[in-house]
Amino acid sequence: MNEILTGYKNRLIQKRYSTSSIQKIFKRALFKSGINKKATVHTLRHSFATHLLESGTDLRYIQEILGHKSSKTTEIYTHITRTAFRKIKSPIDKMEILDEL
Numbered sequence: 163m164n165e166i167l168t169g170y171k172n173r174l175i176q177k178r179y180s181t182s183s184i185q186k187i188f189k190r191a192l193f194k195s196g197i198n199k200k201a202t203v204h205t206l207r208h209s210f211a212t213h214l215l216e217s218g219t220d221l222r223y224i225q226e227i228l229g230h231k232s233s234k235t236t237e238i239y240t241h242i243t244r245t246a247f248r249k250i251k252s253p254i255d256k257m258e259i260l261d262e263l
Contacts, residue, residue: 211236 188203214224225236
């Protein structure tokens with residue numbers, strides 16, 4: 163069973179849904195939104211992990227959030243995106259030596 167926490171007037175209500183129920187709800191939401199790309203509930207999990215990684219969340223925290231026992235699983239699970247790749251700066255770029263020449 164999957165547990166979903168929802169907030170209502172500052173209270174958390176715990177509901178349980180079967181995996182198939184969650185998948186049906188997600189498919190219905192895709193259809194209603196007009197999204198034509200193939201997507202699954204797992205796609206949301208993957209996207210969530212990727213966004214956390216891109217926003218600077220440490221991989222060890224993502225591992226804990228996703229419930230992975232091995233960091234290797236999390237490393238495979240979170241792919242490198244172009245956005246994150248462009249943010250990488252070489253330590254040489256930070257040196258002022260080149261500015262002085």
